[in-house]
Amino acid sequence: MQKIFTRMGDGSGVELSESELKQDLEEGTRDAAERAKVSPLSQDELAYLFDVYSSPARFVGVDHGNEVIFSYDNGSYKSKEDLTEIPLYGVQEAQVYEKFLGADILDLGQIDYSFKPVKSIATFEQQALEYALLVTTVPMFYGAQPNLGSYTQPDGPCSNPMELLPQGKITEARAAQEEMMEHAVRDMVYVVAAMYESGADGINFDTVGAAGDIDFLATLRAVEILKKKCPQMAMMMGMAGEFVLGMHGEVTYDGVRLAGLYPHKQVELAEKAGATIFGPAVNINTDRSCAWNTARAVTFVKACVEVSHIPVHANMGMGLCGIPMANCPPVDAVSRASKAMVEITRLDGL
Amino acid sequence: MGMEVAHVSASGMGGMRTAGDLVARMQISRRMKIKEAKGYVATRLGVSVQDLADPIVMGELRQDLNIGTVAPFVGGAKGIEAKLRIAELLGIEINCVNRFRDKVK
Numbered sequence: 001m002q003k004i005f006t007r008m009g010d011g012s013g014v015e016l017s018e019s020e021l022k023q024d025l026e027e028g029t030r031d032a033a034e035r036a037k038v039s040p041l042s043q044d045e046l047a048y049l050f051d052v053y054s055s056p057a058r059f060v061g062v063d064h065g066n067e068v069i070f071s072y073d074n075g076s077y078k079s080k081e082d083l084t085e086i087p088l089y090g091v092q093e094a095q096v097y098e099k100f101l102g103a104d105i106l107d108l109g110q111i112d113y114s115f116k117p118v119k120s121i122a123t124f125e126q127q128a129l130e131y132a133l134l135v136t137t138v139p140m141f142y143g144a145q146p147n148l149g150s151y152t153q154p155d156g157p158c159s160n161p162m163e164l165l166p167q168g169k170i171t172e173a174r175a176a177q178e179e180m181m182e183h184a185v186r187d188m189v190y191v192v193a194a195m196y197e198s199g200a201d202g203i204n205f206d207t208v209g210a211a212g213d214i215d216f217l218a219t220l221r222a223v224e225i226l227k228k229k230c231p232q233m234a235m236m237m238g239m240a241g242e243f244v245l246g247m248h249g250e251v252t253y254d255g256v257r258l259a260g261l262y263p264h265k266q267v268e269l270a271e272k273a274g275a276t277i278f279g280p281a282v283n284i285n286t287d288r289s290c291a292w293n294t295a296r297a298v299t300f301v302k303a304c305v306e307v308s309h310i311p312v313h314a315n316m317g318m319g320l321c322g323i324p325m326a327n328c329p330p331v332d333a334v335s336r337a338s339k340a341m342v343e344i345t346r347l348d349g350l
Numbered sequence: 351m352g353m354e355v356a357h358v359s360a361s362g363m364g365g366m367r368t369a370g371d372l373v374a375r376m377q378i379s380r381r382m383k384i385k386e387a388k389g390y391v392a393t394r395l396g397v398s399v400q401d402l403a404d405p406i407v408m409g410e411l412r413q414d415l416n417i418g419t420v421a422p423f424v425g426g427a428k429g430i431e432a433k434l435r436i437a438e439l440l441g442i443e444i445n446c447v448n449r450f451r452d453k454v455k
Contacts, residue, residue, distance in 0.1 A: 059356070059359070059360070060360065061359065061360040061361060062360065062361045064400055064403070065399055065400045065403070066361070067361055067362060067363040067364070067370075067402075067403040068361055068362065068363065068384055069362075069363055069370060069373060069374045069377060069384065069387075070354075070357065070358055070362045070363070070365070070370070071374070072354075097354070098365060098366060099366075099420050101354045101355065101358060101365075102358040102362050102363075102364040102365040102367050102368075102370065103354075103358075103365045104362070104363055104364075104365045104370035104371055104373070104374040105371075105374050105378070133429075133430065133446040134429050134430045134450075135428070135429040135430075136429055137366050137371060137417075137418035137428075137429060137432045137433060137436070138365050138366055138370070138371035138374065139371060139374050139375055139378055140446075196445065198449075199445050199446030199449045199450075200445065200446075201375075201378060201444065201445055201446070202378050232379075232443055232445045232448075233445070234378035234379070276377075276378055276381050277377065277378070309381075309383075310381045310383075311377045311381065311382070311383055311384065311387075316357065317353070318353070323353065328352055328353075329353045329356075331353075331355075331356040334353045334356035334357055334360070335356050335357075335359070335360040338356070338357050338360040338361045339360055339361060341361075342361045346384075347384075348377060348383050348384040348387075349374075349377070349384070350357060350361065350362075
């Protein structure tokens, strides 16, 4: 029987038989459905995925009319952040994204891409943003991460919960996280309000939940405050992973416990807080095939899109939603994941 | 690095090569989902939904409407000038356009 060339989650090539590919797709969707308690993909959807992943074509794409919007995280510092050594200023890189890469929404950000360090240089970032807004046409967001980890000692003012937890100091660890949240909310509101005053179309809260449930709560609270303070500001919330880690374990928003929430529940709270766009993130398993990973990611995201009343832009960068964990993800793998995500979930953007 | 090219080629609208930025503006200003946003922009422009992602159709239309093109013609609207026209064309508020108007009053 002819073997099908596909890839593992780390991007390395692998050959599967038809039955192995079908099994991977079935196992991927079942894994997501069981974890998130959502419906698995239908037989028709699995057959569609089989066609996409068994195609010998190097590159695949969506049908005419199915194209979606592309927003980015840290789009203006990719060349520096990824060490390609191209000496581009952030605004220039945003222009490259606009004119050469077909970006629908641009993103300007500082190289650390966290709110805490931006606060002390906000005026310089505002200057760059104001200039960028004069010379670009497509919508422009300012982006940064809540990154609650940056508020712990020795870099920040709060005790480190990761040191307290192994010592069994649960109460102290929770108190430290709550203190971190207060600092983070204050910094996010300060920075976003400044960018709003400089004319930004929106803000990208990126990698939300990286420090767990308290990180998610901090962002929800910041969005809630900013919705009133900056009414014309679009707010995009992009998540760090497929479920919210319960690093605190007890925090709630609108009566819902945040720990353990999957994308279809996360989006409901983001919407309530006032977010404009929600970005689910599904981490890749490098030990499984891209087909397994995409079937799994599409299952989570489909459930999210079905309940959402706001646009959903799935995070499909390196190591997310079926995109291999590699610096240069192969185009065969990227285009397959891209097409499958768009045409099965009917989401609004990537 | 470089996966933006593969992604956009596979499933992207194409930004200002096409009408991607206009559809995006409806998503961010009115929280419209993709189908509604495309329908709104297509109606405003008088084209089909499929035309919105066609760089030939939209390239010519963008030039006619003077709302910014990838390779701007001499005297054509660029940057903030294009966004002033886009705000009027789509009937939306654009934050930086409003602030620009306040500055040049």
